[in-house]
Amino acid sequence: MARRVFVSFRYSDGHWYKERLERLFDSSTEIINCSEDVNRSGQSDFTIQNYLYSKLRSTSVTIVLLTPNALSHRKDYFGGYDDWMYDEIRYSLEDRENNRCNGLIAVYTPEAANMVVKPSSDLTTILDFDNLVRANMLNIKPSYKKNPKPGIYDSNYDSYCSCISWANFINNYAYYIDIAAQKREVAYKYDLVKRLQTVNPYSSLFR
Template structure:
């Protein structure tokens, strides 16, 4: 089943990937509620006007896709958009649900090592580390946050990458090849909130 989605991204470096993600949705693009290449430029509008526009876009969605790019933390909006996505907002008689949130890691300099370097362990396992300095606190505190973790490797305490974190990270190539799988995974976690210790507040 298609989900209504919103994409949070830093315009100056991730707009081309945003366009690829929108294109990858195919027929489900009609459920997309965020900006596109033909959206009006809001940069000259007031902060309150932009926030209200963003609230209107996010309110009716159920999944927020965050493009993880090298300079995303310079954005004035991404962490706020994630915080709003994790709220239940009441409008009239209706209350929004908590969005599923998914991080799509942008390829940079030919790969993903800038954020997720791999290393080989002595036991033969390959591990992927995450350079949290590139991530907002509201992202990395919602990773590996299952209330009762289930380990796919009990010896090395490795959690499932798709169920062990409320905000999972997927490389852009994998996402573009099968967007519905990852969107549905994010949505399914939003329907099981008690499984996670959610961190909902951006750092001021």
């Protein structure tokens, strides 16, 4: 059965990558792409929520393109998250009417690689960055951890959100999408983070 996916990306530096994925998916009988390019940033939160729910309703996996401009979520004056991609990711992680939360994949582009991971001879360290996908990496509950070594995580199954390089993903995208769909079926094994905590940088001014 074909997997239906939604692609979240930052238009300013991710549009080329999104179009490349669309061409790959259009040539595949295994993947159905349900995303689009419409700019709805001027719409109300309620309208955006309903729109995203309608787009995500029929999908099972959300693919997030991590480009340099997409790594850190945008915030408003008061420190709250005001970012279209943040909304797409958090709605993907919500249990929706007639459809539970999506599987999640973060695909980092070559330009963002040194901001996302630090490879060594035998291990890859995932760096910290202010993004909801990062909060859902390395979050397997201890009793379900696949790699038995303390502090070492299986790259495919010990994070709800897989973190995959662009080159690896486009060479075997159906494989990674299938793994994300499998983890969706056992989401209870993970400590899912569905919203990031915000801190108002100006709160001390009102004390």
